[in-house]
Amino acid sequence: MHDNLGMTMGMFIHDEVPTDEVERREKAVSALADSVRDLVDATIRTTVADDELAAVRAEVDGLVARLRTAQLPGPAGVRYNSEGRSWNWGNAVVGRGNAVAPPVDIVHDGFGSAYAEMTLGAAYEGPPGMVHGGVSALMLDQIMGETASGFRRLTMTGTLTLRYRRPLPLGPVRMEARIAHEEGRKITVEAQIGVRGEDAAVEATGLFLIPSWAPLAETEQGWSRSAEG
Numbered sequence: 001m002h003d004n005l006g007m008t009m010g011m012f013i014h015d016e017v018p019t020d021e022v023e024r025r026e027k028a029v030s031a032l033a034d035s036v037r038d039l040v041d042a043t044i045r046t047t048v049a050d051d052e053l054a055a056v057r058a059e060v061d062g063l064v065a066r067l068r069t070a071q072l073p074g075p076a077g078v079r080y081n082s083e084g085r086s087w088n089w090g091n092a093v094v095g096r097g098n099a100v101a102p103p104v105d106i107v108h109d110g111f112g113s114a115y116a117e118m119t120l121g122a123a124y125e126g127p128p129g130m131v132h133g134g135v136s137a138l139m140l141d142q143i144m145g146e147t148a149s150g151f152r153r154l155t156m157t158g159t160l161t162l163r164y165r166r167p168l169p170l171g172p173v174r175m176e177a178r179i180a181h182e183e184g185r186k187i188t189v190e191a192q193i194g195v196r197g198e199d200a201a202v203e204a205t206g207l208f209l210i211p212s213w214a215p216l217a218e219t220e221q222g223w224s225r226s227a228e229g
């Protein structure tokens, strides 16, 4: 087996959990991640006294210990069942269980085109009051990768080129992506992110590759996107 294949495909896990059970668990995990996201925002912005910070910390440490009593041995990976439901709760952008993710609901309006609207708050700051440039790149990479893949094929980012045209304020933002060109295993995707209704803050062009080692037969059956996006 090719090294990349073992490393990357090992994280695509066939997990025969019935879809209704996946959805029940996803709701529960999302609700916790929402609260933790709130905790992150509150931690950044709090001005309570130091002794109160220490007291809160002790409580948070207690909660962490409770969650650690039953854990996966590593990251969450991407899982799918044979009903075609997939879930990637750890994903840095769309992961439902990931409080570091905004989270983002990517809407695919037909193959080759997608958009998303989300709010980027204090946890995504770079320049004061502005979205960190690396966060814009992260958001764009995800929507562009999903657009290239369309959840029908495995694609990986080969080259991503960004043009930061104007600062992007923290708050509600919109991004869009579409396939511009396709040739063999190379898919060119164009995208942008900005304030809705205004000129793009960041424009992106990316070359996404279907890896030479991608196991097409398995992926064709396997991994459709999650019901919720």
Ligand SMILES: CCCCCCCC/C=C\CCCCCCCC(=O)SCCNC(=O)CCNC(=O)[C@H](O)C(C)(C)COP(=O)(O)OP(=O)(O)OC[C@H]1O[C@@H](n2cnc3c(N)ncnc32)[C@H](O)[C@@H]1OP(=O)(O)O
Binding pocket: 004, 141, 142, 143, 145, 146, 149, 151, 152, 153, 154, 155, 156, 157, 158, 159, 185, 186, 207, 209, 210, 211, 212, 213, 219, 220, 221, 222, 223, 224
């Ligand atoms: C029913 C089916 C369902 C499917 C479902 C899928 C579910 C998907 C779920 C969700 C959607 C996705 C959401 C994810 C979003 C996040 C994306 C990321 O962050 S990805 C992580 C960052 N990227 C990497 O880590 C790549 C690391 N690089 C590699 O692994 C390899 O270099 C790879 C795969 C990119 C290329 O390897 P090779 O072996 O396939 O490529 P070779 O055969 O050497 O080259 C082919 C052609 O491409 C060019 N090429 C190769 N690498 C290039 C590059 N980096 N940039 C530009 N061109 C490149 C070469 O020059 C060659 O061109 P010539 O044919 O000669 O014209």
